[in-house]
Amino acid sequence: GAGVSQSPRYKVTKRGQDVALRCDPISGHVSLYWYRQALGQGPEFLTYFNYEAQQDKSGLPNDRFSAERPEGSISTLTIQRTEQRDSAMYRCASSLNRRNTGELFFGEGSRLTVL
Amino acid sequence: GESVGLHLPTLSVQEGDNSIINCAYSNSASDYFIWYKQESGKGPQFIIDIRSNMDKRQGQRVTVLLNKTVKHLSLQIAATQPGDSAVYFCAETEYNFNKFYFGSGTKLNVKP
Numbered sequence A: 001g002a003g004v005s006q007s008p009r010y011k012v013t014k015r016g017q018d019v020a021l022r023c024d025p026i027s028g029h030v031s032l033y034w035y036r037q038a039l040g041q042g043p044e045f046l047t048y049f050n051y052e053a054q055q056d057k058s059g060l061p062n063d064r065f066s067a068e069r070p071e072g073s074i075s076t077l078t079i080q081r082t083e084q085r086d087s088a089m090y091r092c093a094s095s096l097n098r099r100n101t102g103e104l105f106f107g108e109g110s111r112l113t114v115l
Numbered sequence B: 001g002e003s004v005g006l007h008l009p010t011l012s013v014q015e016g017d018n019s020i021i022n023c024a025y026s027n028s029a030s031d032y033f034i035w036y037k038q039e040s041g042k043g044p045q046f047i048i049d050i051r052s053n054m055d056k057r058q059g060q061r062v063t064v065l066l067n068k069t070v071k072h073l074s075l076q077i078a079a080t081q082p083g084d085s086a087v088y089f090c091a092e093t094e095y096n097f098n099k100f101y102f103g104s105g106t107k108l109n110v111k112p
Helices: none
Strands: A005-007 A010-013 A019-024 A031-037 A044-050 A053-056 A065-068 A075-079 A088-095 A110-114 B010-014 B019-025 B032-038 B045-051 B056-058 B062-067 B072-077 B086-093 B106-111
Touching (some): A044 A065, A075 A088, B010 B019, B032 B072, B072 B086
Parallel strands (some): B010 B106
Antiparallel strands (some): A031 A044, A031 A088, B019 B072, B086 B106
16 A cells, blocks of 8 residues: 555444554565554554564553564554553554664554543 | 653744744664654654754755754754644654654644
8 A cells, every 4th residue: 555554543442342453554664663642642652563573562561462463564453451541542653674764654543442 | 761852842933934843852872863743633744854973954944953962853944834733743763763762742833
């Protein structure tokens, strides 16, 4: 596709349910990032992949959060046993990860609301 | 973690005037910085970047200034237009482009 695609765009779930958020990066982009953005705040780093390898997951809030990118392309962020505090905009970004630029291309985001 | 913050949460300017958006960072090891623009309902969009071996870089109507001594970054927008109205974020990383830290953002309002 032309840009980073995320689905679903909006997800409303009840507390305790599991959710899976999908990210389809720009074709050929090596690196894929997951960020969480609260209203009026800057994106907060969650985790990062180079190809299929998860390079850094230090930003994941707790062990209810996990991410995978099994074939080095599409990635899924999974939140188990959701809590109200998990409500936020979840943004995926991808990049070429070349030495001359660190530009991240962001998707439109997945808005998660936990009731 | 590292702290990247902005001095002014909201900036209002008249159309045609120049805008200056400021950002402070705390990690002296950061050596690459990016400014992003985020319009309502959209994801952040790259504007301009600068490496730590530079103190100034110019783009189209935008200039980024880096002062490593005081760990300060600024974005200057010349002849500000209504389409420049958005929230602007600075982001920093160490040179491995691994983990970008974003500031909390400055909202720019351009008055016609």
